[in-house]
Amino acid sequence: MHIDIAILGAGITSSAIAFELSKYNKNVVVLEEENDVSLKTTKANSGIVHAGYDPKPGTKMARLNVEGSLLIHELYPLLNFHYEQIGSLVIGSSEKDHQIINDLYERGVQNQVRDLRILKTADEVHHLDPNLNPQIDYALYAPTAGITSPWELCLALAYTAKVNGVDFVFDCKVLDITKNGDVFDIKTSQGNYQATYVINCTGTHADEIYKMVLKDRQDESFEITPSKGEYYLLDKDQGHLVNHVIFQTPTELGKGVLVSPTVHHNLIVGPDADYEFATKDDTDNLQKGLDYVRDSAKRSTDKINFGSNIRNFAGIRATIKGFDDFFIEESKAVPHFINFAGIKSPGLSCGPAFGKEAVRMLLLSGMNLTLKTDFKYYRLPTFFSNMTLREKEESIKNDKDYGQVICRCETVTLAEIKNAMHAPLPGTTIDAIKRRTNAGMGRCQGGFCGPKIFEIIKNEFHLSYDEVYQDRKGSKIVLEETKGK
Ligand SMILES: Cc1cc2nc3c(=O)[nH]c(=O)nc-3n(C[C@H](O)[C@H](O)[C@H](O)COP(=O)(O)OP(=O)(O)OC[C@H]3O[C@@H](n4cnc5c(N)ncnc54)[C@H](O)[C@@H]3O)c2cc1C
Known part of the structure; x- marks a missing residue:
């Protein structure tokens, strides 16, 4: 069977692209190494729908974050995944923190994030979140930030793609890709597939997949450096400790340790950013990382009872070193091969915008896309x-x-x-x-x-x-x- 578009991987990036493409008359297949969607980074993250003030203005990350968070807000009543727009606070207590918060506010305004506000007194901050430590006296308030269940969002998009004709092939590891004329030959653990377009959404392995098709043009590639983030997930008796997603002021290592309720009323605390011991697939927890998370979280609130911890987990970021944006491009070396790579945070928040972006790129690349008349949303059953x-x-x-x-x-x-x-x-x-x-x-x-x-x-x-x-x-x-x- 000839495929118009083969999407590699079945995390949020791929599922969102499959969702959007299932609105058009094209033959789309998702090839995934694991036996389900969302088994890698998409299932192990903070589940925050970021408002969009953090990415550098002008980047794809900034544009897709703002577009994606609006789309998630539009989609949750249609697809019935858990989502709550609870808002976020970036908190601070020193002059340096105040400056960082002011800068984030400016970035947010440039990125066109709606309703951002700076809270300039301890009273204002504690009025919104009374359990924060008393010394916190300044915050960036982003009412459009939210929380979701990452795997539910991914499932909801993938289910809709499936009922609208996208084929998902699981236990199907991509082993090699060769372009012969206008056709990609994709060798997998389940036989060979031929496709006109390939969209690479393989997370921490996207660099290896791109190298397969580049053959003797390896210098065009990029390197993914994994970074691990560790978490505590606490029982529901801790879920009401904070009302918003609480971020500390970011550092060069990332957004820092957050404390947030989850959509299922637990409390999530994490992550750290470990480049030293991280590998692409190892999600075992390390005590060092967990200790760091626990100590850092106390700077936001010292009221967390870690005795109520019910699970630890870790997720792996797909970072391209020295490149502070997503690597989303049609390959110049191999036309019709499209990379969605380096999809680190806020990749989950961008989700549905990746789908729109893929459609824009395919149209620009010359693909003829016609909307179906019988596209339908698939609603997840209510719990x-x-x-x-x-x-x-x-x-x-x-x-x-x-x-x-x-x-x-x-x-x-x-x-x-x-x-x-x-x-x-x-x-x-x-x-x-x-x-x-x-x-x-x-x-x-x-x-x-x-x-x-x-x-x-x-x-x-x-x-x-x-x-x-x-x-x-x-x-x-x-x-x-x-x-x-
Ligand atoms: C610690 C942490 C916290 C985060 N917090 C947030 C947050 O709060 N909000 C937010 O917006 N973002 C967050 N992110 C980012 C977000 O989780 C990612 O951007 C997103 O999950 C990436 O999804 P993906 O589909 O690109 O990759 P993945 O989910 O990793 O999917 C890639 C898929 O490709 C498959 N694959 C790999 N190789 C092959 C092969 N050879 N053949 C076939 N299939 C293959 C894998 O099995 C996998 O299923 C966080 C990330 C981390 C690590």
Whole structure:
């Protein structure tokens, strides 16, 4: 089968591009090495929809951040992912901090971020967020900043792309790419694909993928330097400690450690920026990074009870050293090969704007794009825990599986788990069900519901015990039967 556009990777960048392209009459295929969308950087970040005052004016990052955050605001009622526009504060307490905050304000104005305001007294700051430390006396207030669930946003875009005809091929690692005449030959772990355009959205591996197609023009490439960010995720008893996303004043290392409620009412604290030990795929936590996060967060509020921590995790930034923007370009060396590379923060916030940008680039490159007349949005199902009492009663009346709670921490029902297993991109592993339903996301972290979900997956898909995975292909939970041996 000939493909018009092959999108490599299935994180937020790719899913957003697939979403936008699914509005047009083109044959689009997403090729992803893992067994689900959002398994790399897209699932491990702060989940903040940045307002757009941080990127340097004039950069693609600045333009796409502002456009993307507006689009997320427009899309959440249509796609039903979790999103709240809670606003953010960049806080400060010294003369130097005040100057940085003033500069950020100026940047924000140039980037056309709406409604930015500087809070110039401790009273004004503490009126908005009373649990911040008393010495904080200055802040940049960005009411348009928000919080979202990164994997839900990614799933919502990918589901809509799928129901509108985009094909997602999982467990499909791109091994080599060659351009023969006008056609790209893409060699993968699942056979070969031919495409007219290739869009490279492979995150921390985008440099390796670009080098595949460059062949003897390696000097045109770029290098991705990974940087790891570590997090604490605290229980819901800490979720109301702050009302906004609380940033410290940024340094040359990045936006610094933030403290924020999550859309599921937990508290997230992090990240650090570790270049020393980071590798492209290693997301194991390091004590050094976690200690740094914990100590730094105390500068914002000393009221966090880290005893309520329920999980640590880490994400990897795809940074191009010495280049302070996204690398979004059609290759000059290999026309029709488009890089969306170096997609570090605020890549999540840009998400839907990447889709619009890809369409603009394809049009400029000469592609003929015609809008479909039957494009439709796919709404994520509302969580049972978010339903009104009447909606809950109605759901149980229509499907008795809504009456059986499987995950008690997050009140996730059997019906929701079964729906997730038959979604447009089915959840086939325990963590895929978690990302689709929130089951296992609570205080016990799947300790109680995990074995039940294991059984449900096994029975629903008629699998043997050792074919049920925790997450990635091969991440077995049960190795073999021991009883009776
Ligand atoms: C610590 C941290 C905090 C962040 N916080 C925020 C935030 O609060 N707000 C915000 O806006 N942004 C944030 N970001 C940035 C945001 O998370 C990223 O910009 C975004 O997730 C990048 O998505 P992506 O799709 O480009 O990459 P990824 O999500 O990494 O996706 C790339 C995909 O390509 C696949 N792939 C790789 N190689 C191959 C191959 N050979 N064949 C097939 N597939 C392949 C991978 O498996 C992966 O699924 C943060 C990032 C980090 C690390």
